[in-house]
Amino acid sequence: MSEIDQTDTTRSISDEELLIEEVIGSDTDLYYLHFFLSEILRKG
């Protein structure tokens, strides 16, 4: 992963993109799992 500690990740949109680009990449399984977790954990 590129050095990104200087990146402003406080905006929700850029942070979501950061996760998709830096964590998930082109792995469709992880992308799928990411949205699944977003759904089940969001409501707490």
Add this chain to the structure above:
Amino acid sequence: MNTKALSDRELLNQYLAGDRTSISQLIERYERRVRDYIYMMVKDSDRTDDILQETLIKAVRVIDEGRYTDNGKFLSWLLRIAHNQVIDHFRAAKQHKQVNESESGYDLLGTLRFAEGTVEDRMVSQQTEQEVRGLIEQLPPEQREVVMMRYYSGLSFKEIAEQTQVSINTALGRMRYALINLRRMIREKELVLC
């Protein structure tokens, strides 16, 4: 007015107020990402273009009908629609025996369709949800922590890094390992995310 400086929400509001060009600007902003995601799964340029068009048409229709609720995650919403369209595509193709899932690279955890509306529209079974929550508890502490801070608490990676006293890169790395481990455990338990 320089529309590239406008936020997604501002462009949406302009479109809903009657500026038809705003939706084009908004779509143009994310079209490549959506196309890349679709192609990542279907691995066919022609099908990608077809599914992309279906995705965009559906997205605009939902917006026109006032059913889109902006939460600052327009791209995520768009990708979610695209994901569902890809699933529909594979289901239809499978019925006609035109596509082999493994050959196409379609080897996902399940055939979950993601709700395209509000949280209340979700289709996840409670049992599966409980099992996945249990798997999260089995993650190594630092991975479990970043998962909960990100998904449950909604913290940014910058905030996660600050609170856990690591670099953003480390936080992202932990998230990646957490997702990889969850995927492995879900497969081992043969859970279907539906």
